Amino acid sequence: METENSNLTNSQIREWWSERRLLYNFGLVVSGISAFILYVILGVTLIMPHDPEFELTLLPIILQGIGYIIMMLFANLFYNLGLIADLDTNKENLMIVRRRIFNIIFWLPVSSPFLVPLMIVISYFLNFY
Template sequence: MENLITVNDHKRNWWRKRRLQYNNFLATAGIVAFFCYAILGSLLIAPYVNDFEITLFTIMFQGIGYLIMMGVANIFYNLGYWIDKKYNNKNSETFRSNLYKLGCWFSCSLPFLIPIIIIIEYFVMYSDKQPLQPTALYEHFNILLLLHGAI
């Protein structure tokens, strides 16, 4: 019984030591995904929708929402320890490490669903329409393409 407690303590500590790294990955993914959202939204959606805007209020609102979602992700992070405890009977470091990596990749990919939705929305709703009024970023992007001979 004592050996089982020692093994479970080792597993719990292993997961506990990696939580900060996990949260750093989540924070980085959220920031990068927000920049992708801002750029893609400005280029693909803003020319067609007057209501699309990125203001200090929307940045703060989305940032607070993302922090809440990071809290939810941390609750699910505990599933890693639970799965490790329940199914890693041989106490395999490879199993534990692969489980951690899989969870990290999954969690860090979720914020990128929003930029992907922006791209899908553009192709479904606006790709065949004329822009209402191009945004400054959209115009800048077109000028760069013209200068490089892409258009």
């Protein structure tokens, strides 16, 4: 049963977290690309008709990509907090607690790139609607 003690050793817990890092990074890449596409669509349809200074050129796109790669490096440091939280707080070694920690550590940085398109929508309603 999921709520029962998983009887994993510290080494096995580290391995459990390590096995999910690829999924974590895949989620970061997919969310970053998806959020950027949404940013472009919303920017072009909502902001560009009202603000001629809004533009999409190659240099800012490249700089945003580099910035996102740097953010992914920090997100991977953040991922380590999941292992630390698991080892320090999951004293009963419950798999359900481990999965909940993983879900928090996964969804927080994976959803954060969507704050930029959200700011486009908020900007539109505050400035042009």
